[in-house]
Amino acid sequence: EVQLVESGGGLIQPGGSLRLSCAASGFTFSIHWMHWVRQAPGKGLECVARIESDAIYTHYADSVKGRFTISRDNAKNTLYLQMNSLRGEDTAVYYCVRGSSDWVGMDVWGQGTTVTVSS
Amino acid sequence: DIVMTQTPLSSPVTLGQPASISCRSSQSLVYSDGNTYLSWLHQRPGQPPRLLIYKVSDRFSGVPDRFSGSGAGTDFTLKISRVEAEDVGLYYCMQSTQFPHTFGQGTKLEIK
Numbered sequence: 414e415v416q417l418v419e420s421g422g423g424l425i426q427p428g429g430s431l432r433l434s435c436a437a438s439g440f441t442f443s444i445h446w447m448h449w450v451r452q453a454p455g456k457g458l459e460c461v462a463r464i465e466s467d468a469i470y471t472h473y474a475d476s477v478k479g480r481f482t483i484s485r486d487n488a489k490n491t492l493y494l495q496m497n498s499l500r501g502e503d504t505a506v507y508y509c510v511r512g513s514s515d516w517v518g519m520d521v522w523g524q525g526t527t528v529t530v531s532s
Numbered sequence: 533d534i535v536m537t538q539t540p541l542s543s544p545v546t547l548g549q550p551a552s553i554s555c556r557s558s559q560s561l562v563y564s565d566g567n568t569y570l571s572w573l574h575q576r577p578g579q580p581p582r583l584l585i586y587k588v589s590d591r592f593s594g595v596p597d598r599f600s601g602s603g604a605g606t607d608f609t610l611k612i613s614r615v616e617a618e619d620v621g622l623y624y625c626m627q628s629t630q631f632p633h634t635f636g637q638g639t640k641l642e643i644k
Contacts, residue, residue, distance in 0.1 A: 448633075458573075458581065458624060458635040474632045508580055516587055517569045518628035522580040 415439040417509045417523030424529045429499050433526055435492040435509030443487040446512030448519055449494045451505035451528075459505075462494065463512065477503075499530045534558050534627050538636035544644045551612040553639045555625035560605050562629070569628040572601055572610045575638075576621040584623075585610065617643065 421433040433449070449461040462473045462483040471483050482495040492509055509523040535558040545551045553572075561568045570588050573581040583592040585601035588608060598613040612619060620643060625636040 457637055458626070460631070460633040460635075463631065472631045513586070516567065517563060517565075518571055518586055518626075519633070520583050520586070520592065522582060525580050 415511070415521050417511060417521060419507065419509050419523045419526035422507065422526030422528045424531065425499055426532050427500060427530055429530070430495070430497045431499065431528060433494040433496065433507055433509075433528070435494075435523060437490045437492065437509075437511070440511070442485075442490040445514055447483075447485060447492045448510040448512060449483060449492075450508045450510050450519070450522075451503075452508070452525075453502070453505040456505075461507070464492070496528070499528075501530050504528060504530045533632055534561070534630055534634050536625055536627060536634050536636040538623075538625055538639050540639060541637060542640045542642070544642050545612075545615045546644050547617060548614050551615050551619075551641060553610045553623050553625075553641075555603075555608045555610070555636050557606045557608075557627055561627050562605065568604065570601075570603065570608050571626045571628065572599075573624045573626060573635075574619075574621055575624065579621075581624060612641075615641070615643070 416438045418436045425431050446465050448463040464471045464483045468485050480498045484493045506525040506527050508525045510519040511521040513520045537556045539554045568588050572585040575581040584595050589601045600611050602609050622638040624638050
């Protein structure tokens, strides 16, 4: 069974840092692009970052560029999101999402981890 | 960024009746490989989104055949042939032709 399990969320003060992790299982992690998508409370979905399978290429939404870093460890089947200089508007549920190996897009979503930025 | 606009934003439906949601993109979603990367997602309250339809009309694994997608270019439609109780929740269209991938505002499907 394909599983994506996020961890690392919590309450953090503005300006602080947090690192999210996503443990993948049930599929060959190393061949898939991976994504982080967030959903602010009561709001819609926002694509935050993506990383290609070999971790050479990464892409970021303008709202997080320069503050967030996506990375992966294919030996550990784990995806990461390092979040620095956090702001109130970063408060959201963060989902780890698998990129499809057959087409351009995302197919399997994790359960999400909640990040709350507040003093 | 490509803007995705869904209509309606709320859709009360009677069980067993059909439902339809429209999605329009601000520019063509045809990718350089000739495919159109438009997906539909369903999110129940308190749950993560799950993929229903990809590449406009392909059903993802395990998705019932009462769900179907159609469209081309910038105009797309999700249809549910006979709504069941488990279909309630939010439906999102999403484009993955261009990064950042962007989503519609969501359409809330509820039972009358």
